[in-house]
Amino acid sequence: MDRNQKMIEDILKIREQIGKTPLVRLEHFPGFNLFAKLEYTNFSGSIKDRAANNILYHAIKENKIREGTIVIESSSGNFGISTALQCNRLGVDFCAVVDPQISEINLKMLRLFASRVIMVDQPDETGGFLLNRIRKVKELVEITDNSYWTNQYENPNNFLGYAGLADEINRAFSSLDYLFVPTSSCGTVVGLTRFVKQQFPDLVVVAVDIEGSMIFSDKKCKRYIPGLGAGRKAAFMEGAPVDEVMILTHEEIISGCRDLLNSHSVFAGGSSGAAYFAACKFMNGRKWQGSSPNALIICPDRGIPYIDTIYNDAWVTKILEEKTMNELMEKVG
Ligand SMILES: Cc1ncc(COP(=O)(O)O)c(C=O)c1O
Structure with a gap:
């Protein structure tokens, strides 16, 4: 077998350790069903x-x-x-x-x-x-x-790589109404929008971002939470049919992470907490009549790398103080 053939075989072997990630139902929500797709069980620990x-x-x-x-x-x-x-x-x-x-x-x-x-x-x-x-x-x-x-920000094989995740979602639900996706390169949100909407055309896709990110806003500020957000517009987003955008504060994201842990024992990273907070804010703010809608959040990675930051009170106090200071300085000019 030549080297190229062997590499193809090996990359497909790795693929066997990617996907089939757990889908869990998060309990105790009045009027709607909330599910989480835990992408941290993949090969290297993330989506x-x-x-x-x-x-x-x-x-x-x-x-x-x-x-x-x-x-x-x-x-x-x-x-x-x-x-x-x-x-x-x-x-x-x-x-x-x-x-x-x-x-x-x-x-x-x-x-x-x-x-x-x-x-x-x-x-x-x-x-x-x-x-x-x-x-x-x-x-x-x-x-x-x-x-x-590899050029993840411009390579279409980034968002096309989410066909498998979309397929898992499409097979798991008989109806899906809301999907909350954290964004950075926007590969996930663009891929899922394209492939999940084929099955559920009325699905509302909510892109979730962090304050200070330039993807959906021009209001720049220091970002302290990695994974989520980007310092530029996303090449893939042009013409992508995302329905809603929610930009969250650092406080909201940290609170989302901790609630996800304390209420559901899901120990996940910053962007997962963002998706969870966004889903609760969006879904709880509406009146639901008739059959309960199904909402899904994407949880891209695990909480362990954030143990000394998002899950550490001293760090949280420090960055929130620094953030307040930065905002004050900006106001003063
Ligand atoms: C933890 C985490 N969440 C969310 C994302 C966003 O994914 P995407 O780049 O597909 O928008 C990333 C991307 O690196 C990430 O690392």
């Missing part, structure tokens, strides 16, 4: 395994990833971790471009799984690191023979 696997699969099939290829991506989060672990399994080198805002635990994981981690430590003209990270990736791709940039 991003679906996008990364699909991107890598197509790149291997199209011979863009072959013997000796170095895969490159700018990611400090779950996409980077997933790509690193899948490349590790494939025997393919992976270079992650990160910045100093990366969480300690993600940096440790990337150093463990990836062949190379490059830290971009100079802020760009916006004061953030995103533009400089992308510049670094482009520079690396240009000077490295046989390199491949």
Whole structure:
């Protein structure tokens, strides 16, 4: 068997460890049924395994990833971790471009799984690191023979990778009325909107974002919770039929995470708490008549990486104080 054939076989083997994630019913909601899709049981521990696997699969099939290829991506989060672990399994080198805002635990994981981690430590003209990270990736791709940039923010195989998740949802429900999806690259929300609406055309899709994110708003502020939000508009969102957008505060997201844990024993990450808070706020704010609607939240990752932040009172107090200070400074000008 040649190397390319072996890589295809291996990427499909990894796919066997992705999906069939638990769907649980969260109890005690008057007038509606709330379900949660727990995506943290995937291969590397997050929903991003679906996008990364699909991107890598197509790149291997199209011979863009072959013997000796170095895969490159700018990611400090779950996409980077997933790509690193899948490349590790494939025997393919992976270079992650990160910045100093990366969480300690993600940096440790990337150093463990990836062949190379490059830290971009100079802020760009916006004061953030995103533009400089992308510049670094482009520079690396240009000077490295046989390199491949997964480019999750623009690669359509990102959102097409959610066909499997949509299929699991479509098979699990006989009717689905509301779907709450946290957003960053928008691969999940665009993929699910496209594939779940084929089965449930009247479904209301609610994209959930964090204050300070630039996806649906131009109001910038410091974001303290990773995973959710982005410093730019999402390339996939143009023309995507998302029905509603909810932008939550840090306080709401933290409260959502803790309620999800304390009321339902679901120990999940920041974006899951956001989806939960958004669903409760949206569904509780309406009067339901007739048969109870079905609502689903997507829970992208587990709570463990957030144990020292969202689930730590001292950290919460500190960032909320800092946030109030920043808001005051902005008002004063
Ligand atoms: C924890 C978490 N939640 C939500 C998302 C958003 O997913 P998407 O990039 O598909 O919009 C991500 C993406 O990295 C994530 O890591």
